[in-house]
Amino acid sequence: MATENKDRPLTIAVDAMGGDKGPSEVLAGCAEAIRRGLTAELAVFGREDELEAGKNHSELAGHPISYIHAEDVIKMDDKPSRVLRRSKGTSMWQAIGHVKEGHADGIVSCGNTGALMAISRMQLKMIPGVDRPAASALWPSMNGHAVVLDVGANVEVTAEQLVQFAIMGEAYCRALMETDRPRVGLLNVGEEDLKGSTLIKNAAKILREADPEMNFTGFVEGDDISRGEVDVVVTDGFTGNVALKTAEGTARMIGDWVKEALTANLLSKAGAALMMPSLKRLKARMDPASVNGAPLLGLNGLVVKSHGGSTAEGFASALMKTEKLAKKPFIEPIAKTVAKVTKRAENVEVEELTQAAAE
Amino acid sequence: MATENKDRPLTIAVDAMGGDKGPSEVLAGCAEAIRRGLTAELAVFGREDELEAGKNHSELAGHPISYIHAEDVIKMDDKPSRVLRRSKGTSMWQAIGHVKEGHADGIVSCGNTGALMAISRMQLKMIPGVDRPAASALWPSMNGHAVVLDVGANVEVTAEQLVQFAIMGEAYCRALMETDRPRVGLLNVGEEDLKGSTLIKNAAKILREADPEMNFTGFVEGDDISRGEVDVVVTDGFTGNVALKTAEGTARMIGDWVKEALTANLLSKAGAALMMPSLKRLKARMDPASVNGAPLLGLNGLVVKSHGGSTAEGFASALMKTEKLAKKPFIEPIAKTVAKVTKRAENVEVEELTQAAAE
Numbered sequence: 001m002a003t004e005n006k007d008r009p010l011t012i013a014v015d016a017m018g019g020d021k022g023p024s025e026v027l028a029g030c031a032e033a034i035r036r037g038l039t040a041e042l043a044v045f046g047r048e049d050e051l052e053a054g055k056n057h058s059e060l061a062g063h064p065i066s067y068i069h070a071e072d073v074i075k076m077d078d079k080p081s082r083v084l085r086r087s088k089g090t091s092m093w094q095a096i097g098h099v100k101e102g103h104a105d106g107i108v109s110c111g112n113t114g115a116l117m118a119i120s121r122m123q124l125k126m127i128p129g130v131d132r133p134a135a136s137a138l139w140p141s142m143n144g145h146a147v148v149l150d151v152g153a154n155v156e157v158t159a160e161q162l163v164q165f166a167i168m169g170e171a172y173c174r175a176l177m178e179t180d181r182p183r184v185g186l187l188n189v190g191e192e193d194l195k196g197s198t199l200i201k202n203a204a205k206i207l208r209e210a211d212p213e214m215n216f217t218g219f220v221e222g223d224d225i226s227r228g229e230v231d232v233v234v235t236d237g238f239t240g241n242v243a244l245k246t247a248e249g250t251a252r253m254i255g256d257w258v259k260e261a262l263t264a265n266l267l268s269k270a271g272a273a274l275m276m277p278s279l280k281r282l283k284a285r286m287d288p289a290s291v292n293g294a295p296l297l298g299l300n301g302l303v304v305k306s307h308g309g310s311t312a313e314g315f316a317s318a319l320m321k322t323e324k325l326a327k328k329p330f331i332e333p334i335a336k337t338v339a340k341v342t343k344r345a346e347n348v349e350v351e352e353l354t355q356a357a358a359e
Numbered sequence: 360m361a362t363e364n365k366d367r368p369l370t371i372a373v374d375a376m377g378g379d380k381g382p383s384e385v386l387a388g389c390a391e392a393i394r395r396g397l398t399a400e401l402a403v404f405g406r407e408d409e410l411e412a413g414k415n416h417s418e419l420a421g422h423p424i425s426y427i428h429a430e431d432v433i434k435m436d437d438k439p440s441r442v443l444r445r446s447k448g449t450s451m452w453q454a455i456g457h458v459k460e461g462h463a464d465g466i467v468s469c470g471n472t473g474a475l476m477a478i479s480r481m482q483l484k485m486i487p488g489v490d491r492p493a494a495s496a497l498w499p500s501m502n503g504h505a506v507v508l509d510v511g512a513n514v515e516v517t518a519e520q521l522v523q524f525a526i527m528g529e530a531y532c533r534a535l536m537e538t539d540r541p542r543v544g545l546l547n548v549g550e551e552d553l554k555g556s557t558l559i560k561n562a563a564k565i566l567r568e569a570d571p572e573m574n575f576t577g578f579v580e581g582d583d584i585s586r587g588e589v590d591v592v593v594t595d596g597f598t599g600n601v602a603l604k605t606a607e608g609t610a611r612m613i614g615d616w617v618k619e620a621l622t623a624n625l626l627s628k629a630g631a632a633l634m635m636p637s638l639k640r641l642k643a644r645m646d647p648a649s650v651n652g653a654p655l656l657g658l659n660g661l662v663v664k665s666h667g668g669s670t671a672e673g674f675a676s677a678l679m680k681t682e683k684l685a686k687k688p689f690i691e692p693i694a695k696t697v698a699k700v701t702k703r704a705e706n707v708e709v710e711e712l713t714q715a716a717a718e
Binding site: 140141142152155156187188189195196197198221222223224225226227235237238239241242243244245246247248249250251252253254255256257258260261262264265267268270271272273274275277278279281282285 | 499500501511514515546547548554555556557580581582583584585586594596597598600601602603604605606607608609610611612613614615616617619620621623624626627629630631632633634636637638640641644
């Protein structure tokens, strides 16, 4: 990154455009983050008139913020091919460029994920030794949260890429959760060494033999995620995306059922009124806004994706997370570990892959 | 199946051994099923002394049941290789043999899944044209249930196998849910035709072109399962198993949180007392026992797996389901459709598979 040895305050670039709720929600999110104690300077990119209309928050007036006009916007449904051809005037391109040029330590956007990935790769490049970026999710568990990756950027992966995901997830977890030796698990259909695909078994073998410093605990199953068995769950983007959306769907369905139970009749409404404080705690636990914001891992710069439909509260959480990550650089450690492990992995013997299990 | 043109009453074979809770729980489950209206005759296999000790239920005394002694038991942790060598004297082997010999229309067991699969394949064989058996799950959704398969029997599959899963799931759903034209979806990371792996895209192409009679709605995402978007969700056993366990883990975690909210203090306990009836409904909705029992699809005979830890209530549900399925044969239709679709699929052009997505 070009941001080393900088003599300016910590700065975060904000792409204010491209989210479902528009720049006024993003600016309300910036105000909320400042209320929560954000100290980083902000560089907000978007259409001048729309930024002007949204910046009437007292918190924004008292904080070091620069507003930078960008004529164009990348839309949620813009195709990746089109994005790369005509993205230069957009708020997203300019905000990422701000990081590239060393004026900011990270960038947050709630715009089109594919575009964010493509433009970030083009401008910031990958960490040397990392093949592809991975998308991560912070997953609620019985004892906190687990980092799960990849959750959708790579539907087909190699064993080596799973190893890279493990290294990136470990570094991210260490920066975010202040755990020294995060427990890392590979998502599988059983915990026994014999189970699972050749791909998964090869990845486990490489991790065990080429990265003995990692606290790799072996295979974990789907229900171990919410049980909090490990801090980092490694999987391919197909499985991770399906698992994440399945969990979200399940949580939403049960949430609806609980709501229905609480409001079924007068008696249950009276009951719900009595338990309001503990229901509030339940609601907060199930609120996705509190964990909003996920870095695109593997890029040679800090790029944080906020949910497209983020509320101001959600965007504030993403901003707070970006500030925290910007203060604890984890990109350099990833590069070092990947280089070391890749070299050692040359001597690990892995099985040939088959296209599908024969009889 | 050898059961066609039979001149005996509908009969279900029960493997009473091998579950976590032992044969007395299985027999209590038989009694509960009879209480719920089961009419099929039962043939119960297990150790004579243990069956004797467990059959003191009034419902059992008034129902046509035969008890057949089997000396041996397959344990939960028996390895598949060992199972095939020494299974002949076991209750599981004998109960499946009862179906093979035409004395029963189906068999239920809460024993070792791998053994049940292996012994069933050995004795009953596969439906002609079906490569491998699939495990299915009945998944709660906003408007009922969806059949999801495979949930763990095949960690690596071909496009042709996914097509077979779709045909089997469709036939099973039709028999179980009395829907004429079940909506069938392929689990993917997005609903657009361009998304997903080559394998998934090939399977979709074959389904569209070679089975136009199927109500195939295209791709569905993880959260569409609980949303009830389709009646049958088709996926490989790796993804399906991870998704199922992740959903179970999420449901368990939220269930614990809800319980905590209901019992946090005196006020919330008083509130919970007021809403007891609607909470009971919520509990019933979240109770896995109500959907217990899943047929192993693709076998040339009806084999239903009950959960290893089934309670009497859960085992009764599995028995009721087996009776329902035995009355509406779906194996013949699977064989016919697979033969037809396989022939037509020869003319469908599919893409070559790559081992992992290159840049």
